Amino acid sequence: MGSAALSEAAKSIRDWSITEGRAAQVPSKSVEAYASLVFNDKVQQERLPKPVYRALRGTITRGETLDIATADAVATALKEWACEHGATHYTHWFQPMTGITAEKHDSFLSPTSDGSAITEFRGKELIKGEPDASSFPSGGMRSTFEARGYTAWDPTSPPWLHVTTNSATLVIPTAFVSWTGEALDKKTPLLRSMEAVSKQAVRVLKLFGSTTERVFATCGPEQEYFLIDRNFYFARPDLINAGRTLFGAKPPKGQELEDQYFGTIPQRVLACMADVEFELFKVGVPVKTRHNEVAPSQYEIAPVFEQANVAVDHQMMTMEKLKAIAPKYGLECLLHEKPFAGVNGSGKHNNWSLSDEFGNNLLGPGDTPHENMQFLVFCAAVIRAVDRWQGILRASIASAGNDHRLGANEAPPAILSIFLGDQLTDIFEQLEKGSAKSTKQGGTLDPGVSVLPKLPRDAGDRNRTSPFAFTGNKFEFRAVSSGQNISFPNTALNAAMAESLDYIATELEGTTAKGEELNKAVGKLLTKIIREHKRIIFNGNGYSAEWEKEANKRKLLNLKNTVDALPQLVTKESLQLFDKYKILNERELHARYEIFLENYNKTVNVEGNLMVLMANRYILPSAFEYQKQIGQSVAAVRAGGASSVQGKKLLVLYTKLVDKFKAQTDVLEGILAHAGGSSEKHAKYMRDKVVPAMSKLRELGDRIEELTPHEIWPLPTYREMLFVK
Secondary structure (H helix, E strand, O other): OHHHHHHHHHHHHHHHHHOHHHHOOOOOOHHHHOOOOEOOHHHHHHHOOHHHHHHHHHHHHHOOOOOHHHHHHHHHHHHHHHHHOOOOEEEEEEOEOOOOOEOOEEEOEEEOOOOOEEEOOOHHHHHEEOOEOOOOOOOOOOOOOOOEEEEEEOOOOOOEEEEOOOOEEEEEEEEEEEOOOOEOEOHHHHHHHHHHHHHHHHHHHHHOOOOOOOEEEEEEEOEEEEEEEHHHHHOOHHHHHHOOOOOOOOOOOOOOOOOOOOOOOOHHHHHHHHHHHHHHHHOOOOEEEEEEOOOOOEEEEEEOOEEHHHHHHHHHHHHHHHHHHHHHHOEEEEOOOOOOOOOOOOEOOEEEEEEEOOOOEOOOOOOOHHHOHHHHHHHHHHHHHHHHOHHHHHHHOOOHHHHOOOOOOOOOOOOOOEEOHHHHHHHHHHHHHOOOOOOOOOOEEOOOOOOOOOEEOOOOOOOOOOOEEEOOOOEEEOOOEOOOOOHHHHHHHHHHHHHHHHHHHHHHHHHHHOOOOHHHHHHHHHHHHHHHHHHHEOOOOOOOHHHHHHHHHOOOOOOOOHHHHHHHHHOHHHHHHHHHOOOOOHHHHHHHHHHHHHHHHHHHHHHHHHHHHHHHHHHHHHHHHHHHHHHHHHHHHHHOOOOOHHHHHHHHHHHHHHHHHHHHHHHHHHHOOOOOOOHHHHHHHHHHHHHHHHHHHHHHHHHHHHHOOOOOOOOOOHHHHOOOO
16 A cells, blocks of 8 residues: 555656646736735725725724615625626635634525526625524534524625636635624634724823824734645545544654755645645735745745734635645645654744734834833733733643644744843843843844855844744744634733733823823833743743753743643633633633533544554554564475574564554553543543553554565555655
């Protein structure tokens, strides 16, 4: 089977190379194509009556209520635009608690009494949809018989067209709530959190004389992913059903030579990337960067910053396009956090900042950040937020998949800390002592070659081991995992920041109301914040054992797995935080806790059962075949009058190994028969019993792979999957 998959992979590469000119449609007019399938501001200006356009912009930029007459006018223009592009259907596109997107398509066509048909689309259909809510995860908020759910149009995220070879569908981004008004999705809490952080940020900005009325959380998520030949994918039941390899021996060559990172992109992969980017350009996703990542066959795509909810929509579209387009090139896109053991896993570095309605980045330090009091206040708010709410931030990125990634092979550790860099660390150290009087400058870097230019040097280096790093004008939440919807990590971050900014605004409003000069009040508050929360700042090696010991001394949380992390969501303090800022009420937050636990339990259960299946149906038959061949060889030598000493040793070694493997398979199967109990108890059982049993079985299986001839081994190996491109 392994050899057959390798042969098919080689054939697919050859066939692709022959037809490369036809397969790789290199986009020559990306500028003209960009957002050509989006009902964006430009199209809205062209197609909407001016009063309607102004009303819609008021809703988008200031949150003003949209009346039904305006909605009707927008719906008519939207329908006409979509139909001109060949659309026959529309869908309310939403993000339920499954972690992926959902859609139900309805036709624009309405039959008439004379037997013909017309196209119709009204404001009420634009604003509200009604998909069945009973079969989506609800964490106990909805019973099976309570089916009603509503999708609500999110006007801040522009509609676009999903075009295939024989259809075009108008896609309308929406939120998803129950009949009781509770959030059943990932977008609604995100939008609520954006409102909360905006309200508190505006309070702070007004103290500095700003006239802004809204502040936007912004986001630019980098996406890491693997591409492997589809023939290998279809020959691996674990990749098909679990998204990661449950067995797989370490190859002779992995990433140790560091020759993959930023290397030349393989032609077939580059053609796939170009196609993905062109399709994303057409639907307005501002992808900017592509490159080889650290592990073999690992890559990255990254966009520029956008408003957070739009960035989330675009990020989900990016994942969907990667999965949909890769097969055109004989490839499969793997978005799991750790599809291959022993090499770099995949993350989704969540670059986050705040921007006012005039486009000013509130985390931009300027040339002399020690004098930029407004920046220092917002930066201090982040430090306080991450320290005070490290538990919910850690829980927001917890999953069975991310448990395999965090703390290994260049992924950030599970301990939350902030990297500020030399420049900002120096400024905050000055503030801790009373006031900041200087800013470290990086100067210039001379490469030492006369023809090369002298380069401006940043004031500090970067830190790839930090889970939460300042990178010049934003913070990068690097612990977010590759396959997850980034809504909840951003919701948690916005909630933490809303509370921190609320605290700062209240303190400054109180002291200035008593007559204290603003800069003096700010200075005192910054000193207080840094003294109380400096423990979260760490610029060193997050992978080191010394850091874990140091973090323990600092009393930072070290939540090493999902089961340890998730209870942080339902502490008394967390419940109060989300409820106070009207992001999630107690029932909604408990529901998410239950859903996350259930997802963990189901994921581990699927993987465990899949390991048992692969052991019995794939690995053991091939192992018994090789065992038989060894025995026949030893017997043949003995029949010839000689003795095969090494053959006997191999037979004994291999037989013992196979017996242990079969015994451990039976152990895992028995452990998986556990009845369960409460979600919490079952999750602990899965973590403490099932996961270790799976690890033992994998260790034995991988050893068998190392000893079994290639032509007998039934599965594509790491050396094939990672290096055949």
